[in-house]
Amino acid sequence: MTNTSNRILTAGVLGLALLVGGTTAWAHHEIAAKFDVSKSTTLTGVVTDVDWRNPHVHVFMNVTTNRQALNWAVELESPSLLEMDGWSRDSLRPGDKVTVKGPRARDNSRQVWGGNDFRFVNTGLPVFPEKPKLPRNSSVSRPAPLWPDGHPALGALPGTSDGFWSDPDKTGLVEDGVTARMSEFGLLANLADAAKVAPMQPWALGLYQNRQNRQLRDDPMYVNCKPPGGPRMYQSRLGVQLIEDRERKRVFVLMGSGNHNYRIIYLDGRKQVGLQGGDDDNPLYFGRSVGNWEGKTLVVDTKDFNEDFWFTNGGLPHTDQLHLIERFTRTDFDTLRYEVTVDDPGAYTRKWSASWTLKWDGGGTLPSHFCQNNRQ
């Protein structure tokens, strides 16, 4: 066998090894799982390529140091998240001279996390101007749209502009009244806060700390494309859309996150014996949800969850005893208040509650983010 053949075979075998070993690492991830946020690097160079694909966009650039040009990879969010922020595949082109500041890869490879601090060298202007935030606590409040029976519309009324709910003011589930800083993905800024987040049983706290210590790299929503069941779906930047099928007395909750999943809430008085006939012994990712209106608030009772997913960003544990009471209140045209009471005697020492608001993205289209596209 020739040396060339040897090299080809070796490359093939090592390529397979990388593929096997890197399966998890290539999935979408919490930033700190791959990058050391305590070590920031500034790079200035010329863009050589833009790889606009899931799970993460990569910008490649040549950086010259001591007369030697080396190619670096700058990792960014997924295309769907970047597009929500106003970026496009044409925002950067080969030949653009840019500077970027961000944390370097933990394995010391030539990779940095790009974040938003990406600027053109010539002008100093950001490559991706930050999209204006949706108004929160606007001084000009519009009343919530109402159906003829007086119930607030949870989505758009027929004949009006479509929209969805996004921009939650909390992206991690924390008991009301508790302060615990965490990243968008639920990674605690201070692990010592773990016990404050919710009244966990000792095993649940240990498991939560383990997940946090591992920088959430085992999150089944990213690793295995498991759905974001429970309150998690309302804490994603990718948002949710509530579709009221009033004729059949049910509400569809369409998710921008996860795998573009949907959930059904029944308002027709049925019992929680299965979303479809015959699945009583098959607990679900979204449980079995029934709801009714209490004044201007839709109250939803859900139980019979399975244990095969994380019901929060950050990995708070749950068991199949999880029982949720959720309250949806459209307090004005642009604001949806979401409240959840968690009752899971398998994992927590008592019931506890959390609440937050989402903003109406009028005219917006729910992002089409498919987790399966994040697996390569």
Add this chain to the structure above:
Amino acid sequence: MKMPRSLTKLSFVVLALALAVSIPAQEGHPLKGSWIGVWEGNTVLGNDILMILGWDGKAVTGTINPGTDNIKVENATLDPAGWKVHLEGDAKDKAGKSTRYVIDGAIQQLEMANRSITGTWKAGAAKGKFEVHRQ
């Protein structure tokens, strides 16, 4: 084209790695599930065991099954500090004599669905290695 022996070995290693890739998933109580493995050197009940454990919110419940007779799990504990596991149960030998079995071990690879418990078992003067893997 014949592959050199070193590359053949490397290929097998990679293939073995591919087959052995752990399933990253850890949801619910860490002891809940079906476990299959051995308590080595058990001349009374045999080496192979199947264990089914549950969690009712207050206690670990379940059975250890070395054959056809299930041993009810008692006094089971899980200590998150080191994920130490303690299990007890009474088993009868062929003569009908009851013996208390005590298992002490620790969960390995907690974050994996196919995690394991490794440690020791004791029954009177008999003892040996204990190892089960979650299915």
